[in-house]
Amino acid sequence: MKINHVAGARRLAIPLAIAALTLGACGGSSDGGGDSSDSSSDPSKFSINLDDCNDPDSATAPIKGTFDVGYSAPLSGPVAGAVELATAGYDARIAAENAKGGIDGVKVKVTYKDDAFQPDKAKANGTEFIESQKVDALATFGTGPLSAMVDDQNAACTPMLYPSSSTDAYVDVKQFPWTTTILPLAKNEAKFLVNLIKDRFPDGAKIGIAENQTASGKVQSEAFQAAAKAADLKITEVASDADPVAAATTLKAKGVEVVYHGGVTGTCGAFDTARGRIGYEPKLVLKPSNCVNAVEYVAAGKAADGVELGAFGKDPNAPENKDDAGVKEYLAQMKEAGVPDDVIGNAVAVSGWTQADLLINTLKQAASSDDGLTRLSVMEAAREQDYASPMLINGIKWFSQPDLLTGIDGFRPIKWNAADKRFVPAGDVISIRP
Template sequence: MFTPRLRPAVALPAAAIAAMLAAAGCSTADNAATTTNESPAAASGGFKADTAACDDPAAATKKIEGTWKVGYSAPLSGPVAGVVTYALDGYKARIAAENAAGGVNGVKIDVSFKDDAYTPDKAKANATQFLQSDKVDSLITFGSGPVGAIADDQNAACVPLLYPSSSVQQYRDISQFPWTIQYLPAGDAEARYDVSVILKRFPDGAKVGIAENQTASGKGYSNAFQSAAKGSKLQITSIAPTTDPNTTATTLKAAGVDVVYIAGITNDCGPVVQAMARVGFTPKMVLNPSNCADGTAYVAAGQAADGGVLPSYLKDPSDPALANDEGVRKYLSQVTTDDRNNTITVAGWVQADLTINTLKQAVASPSGLTHASVIEAARNMTYASPMLINGIKWVSTPTELVGFDAFQTLVWSAADKRFKPDGDLITITGK
């Protein structure tokens, strides 16, 4: 059950804060405290990998020393390549910093990249090569379609798929995909948040139009939103594909909707908003998915993007209020590219940071660093990464991948050219 519950952005229980600080030896500003099971494999009631079902059970439990090999199937070309560059800048910077500091207990992380052009078939081919020829220790990819193409093979091989940019509920089923850990918030949980945010502004109900990207990611967001809206006072009166933003805008305008929900991928939101401005359509509210956080797209949309709403869980390194935040300072010391203030770059950094924390937890287990101990660590982890908004944690349990346990509602300010917080955190309390 997802229960929207308001709480102050820094309102963690005192006992929890004390425990986190004791474990990490840092201040509350660092936000890098970690609460984990001491031993994933031995934890009472913890997740235990079933290596007997693996294609090669011995490989799943073989101790890794020297180098942990990551295979990254990424859209280095194609429709989202430009935005993905930001994510990769953050990802590479965090990995490079960890390696420069000696690695994870002396184990260096070696990442190999292969282009999939954001197409499932190419992602599947890449995964086959990574698994069979390159013998990687873990995988990562970008998009729900590629995750779907990879998931069966990597689960059969018992090679962890760690923190890919995907949110489809199907691959969160631990019984079916125990070796897959997605990064983006659960589609159904985010959809319930979206509905609650709309109803807060329109308590008597509203007409909603969906701008739907035709990829697996877009349809996943759309389907989850439609399901969450059932039985509420929201009426979904139009669903318009985003293939041609001008046609999308014209369709939504003709439907006379009050709210536009953009069920899109990273580079959809700005163009759709610009198109609505071109046809003279200004809905009362525009709600974007959490993955649609590329600030450059909103800047390009100009005044038309003003007031757009976005759920977030990541710190904004350009926020003056966070100038002395230890997590932000750590991030800025590692990421030196021109796009370092972009939320997508931050997301890539956090994906790498989650991976590193998972490896650290696995190293500390009785089994040492193995494929099995890593997936056990990933299934038994509560972690406040330094670039998560203070008060938000990553939570994964043996029975549920919660992921980010809260959202901060943000509203785009065209004048300031950035998102600004609106209200308190909204906590996600499970399924």
Template sequence: MRRPRYLAAATIATLLLAACSNANSGDEPEAAGTGSAAAGAWKAPVADCDDPAAATKQITGTLKVGWSAALSGPLAGAVGAVLQGMKDRFAVENAAGGIGGVKLEVVTRDDAFDPAKAKANVGQLIQSDKVDVLDVFGSGQLDAVADDQNAACVPLLFAQSGVPTFRDVKNFPWTTQYLPSADVETAFDVELLKQKYPNGAKVAIAANQTESGKGLADGFKKALQGTNLELVKEVSLADPAAAATTLSASGAQVLFDAGVTTDCPALSIAVGRSGWKPETFIQPSNCVDGNTLYKPAGAAADGQLVPVWLKNPASTLYAADPGMQDYLAKLKAQNNAAPTNSYTVNGWVIGDLMVDVFKKAAASSSKLSHAGIMEAARVQEYQPPMFIDGIKWKMAPDAPLGILAFRPFQWNAADTQFKPFGEVIDISSKYLTK
């Protein structure tokens, strides 16, 4: 069975996190799902595979994870840090014996952040490199490869994308994504605002006009429904200065940036220059790098909020955290040059999530096979040590969302660092029921 093509509409941004941001909303599973712990068995549809026998064959010797990635061009540095973090996580596992003796290997091919090249790469990774698992950076890349990858029944796990199209398990049963969905993230944002403004508030949205920005804006407006939070203005981010001028006259107490990474400092600076200081300024979760996205805005970024799920190795908040100490010790042993880099953490966590899937597959009746890996990934519930305590990865076949909780952090311009702004808010009850 061939899956319907997803016609990509998103504009590719110039930074990795923008490229990997949440994308469009509107197709997310509703709360009728079952929690992953109670989801029961999900069986991979091997009968639809080009080669059903290959999908159920047990993996021995080496398990290869193939990446199509921007190894050249402006994203190469960030992508390289992600890949190195993952390789280091696999090296640690291999030193401990691998997955029941099966060693893990990362195979990469350069797509220069071009979806057409990613498509060709995935064909080579499957046919020539004989990889067992795939991954890609970016929604456009995922769109380009998903049909071929699903037909071949090679699992594509934790794609650096968040578009809802590929959360359709019926049409894309061999694909999962890592980044949070727009609907989930904005439901958290509105829950945070409800706690801060129990008597209601006026809110405004500045939206990037790509599918990523529109998805965040649509998710935010959807989450506002039925609350006493009033949307008083929505403007385009095409011209941040004009947007700031319009928003300053809106009377809004709250500003929500439905943008991609490059919008975060641009809107901050524009709002600061306009003389407007919203009481609450919420940035998207793809804006978590303090050095590049908040420091340049100076005092204008002070007090801004962002949803976070990963521990920050550069923060003193986690200095005594056992998971952090273990992470830093293992990265040091691997001679990793940038253990506190957020991209390194990202790669390590994706590798850690994969290791958990592989172990669970190996212990299952389907064994360590393409089918077994996919079946384990579909019902995975796991707390990665580098996730903030209280935030788990939760997957269910009818709610394949992964990240369903965040902790709000606030930028302190004087100290040039993020500080906690309250505790973890878990919104999984909106999507998963036990």
């Protein structure tokens, strides 16, 4: 469906599925008029007042020449290695599109600023991008940096497009209309993992959590605990993975049979290495989908064998994908960009490529709208996607509706095979569409 905006009133009308969320105070008349373009007369819509933007005219101004993205990323610090992989994929996908002439002649330009995974630095970067460089969109990496940037970014009506975060704190369209994230929502992924546990252990098992102490790790742990509670599964122990050996020792002492390690890319394998050192072999170890960096599991050796998670991206090295059209496109673009072979095959690089591919698809959709390419049309497009990105596993799409961000709409279980040094399929795609 087309999301219409009323230019004279400077508002974006976005349908809502639940009539109770109609906001009479957020634009439109309360007298119940019959004009279908007025959101107040339609209980399935509400309006966002663009007059609340710091610079309202910037939201509807045509974008020409370049679409400027300001990317605050941890180019140094604990997850810098993973970010280097992700940005290799991101840059390769954008370079390939620019080489074809861009989006209706508009090329994408990305400027990076280091935030070292520190929220205060990310906030400063966001301010610089918005106020001085006047970028058309923002991106970032991690829940902490996103949390630091999100209020200023929404006040400026600058789109935040597909940052790497799994929190559901910022998917409320009425509060954060200019923000959309890429990673599967933690609550959706947690439900998938909890259902997997119930299926594998119908008679029950002792469950524990190794919790990463970053903002992203906390979000994942809390989501898993909530999903477990809703499914009547008891959590025996929650241990911090700040000291991986201590976490593994604690969980082993408690007799935990199923471990959910809410890790963060770049730190996921340390817990498995620690388990190996103390001889802790639970029946099942589960991780969030961001824990796909093969290098970490190779370093952990046999201890990582059998680790499972829900995947959404294709493995370009998998034999079953050698004739896949999406994989061929990905490989060609990465090689053209000069990306080393060991990076090309990494799942984190695939994720970065997919992030850029979603951005490009969104810009194309916006450019083809009646309004052409503007910040507003970009957010309209981001709010309505049903897109099978080439590197998403077949049967999985990126799905969003004006009132609801589902994002990744399914998972396929995969299992780390230590002998082959790769993840292998461990089940069929399971849809999480509402």
